[in-house]
Amino acid sequence: MVLSYFTNAVDVALVNAHTIYCIANGKMPLLNFRREVARFYLNLHSVSDPKNCGRPSYSVSSQKRVPEDVRKNPQGHYLERTLDGKQRNVRFVKKNVRKQCVKCAVGLHVECVIPWLS
Numbered sequence: 680m681v682l683s684y685f686t687n688a689v690d691v692a693l694v695n696a697h698t699i700y701c702i703a704n705g706k707m708p709l710l711n712f713r714r715e716v717a718r719f720y721l722n723l724h725s726v727s728d729p730k731n732c733g734r735p736s737y738s739v740s741s742q743k744r745v746p747e748d749v750r751k752n753p754q755g756h757y758l759e760r761t762l763d764g765k766q767r768n769v770r771f772v773k774k775n776v777r778k779q780c781v782k783c784a785v786g787l788h789v790e791c792v793i794p795w796l797s
Contacts, residue, residue: 745783753796755782758789
């Protein structure tokens with residue numbers, strides 16, 4: 680029952696939009712107007728492309744998140760186990776690790792410490 684109210688409201692809105700469109704732009708059959716509206720919504724990237732659906736990612740890479748002078752300074756960088764053994768993403772090798780740099784709070788493998796500092 681609720682769905683029928685919704686579809687009726689959409690139908691009324693389309694008919695009203697068609698009427699306003701015809702007043703402003705000239706005659707167009709209602710069926711063609713409905714097809715144009717459907718094509719418009721199907722061509723939207725957020726609807727038709729699954730890669731663009733959902734919440735946008737606002738993650739900042741660790742190289743931009745950690746200031747350059749902190750990262751390049753060799754003092755105070757050492758690895759320790761993450762809290763509760765949780766995994767962290769390693770930027771260089773795209774794998775997870777349970778160790779992180781104390782100074783930068785970035786997940787690193789032992790082999791990745793030297794490239795991270797350079």
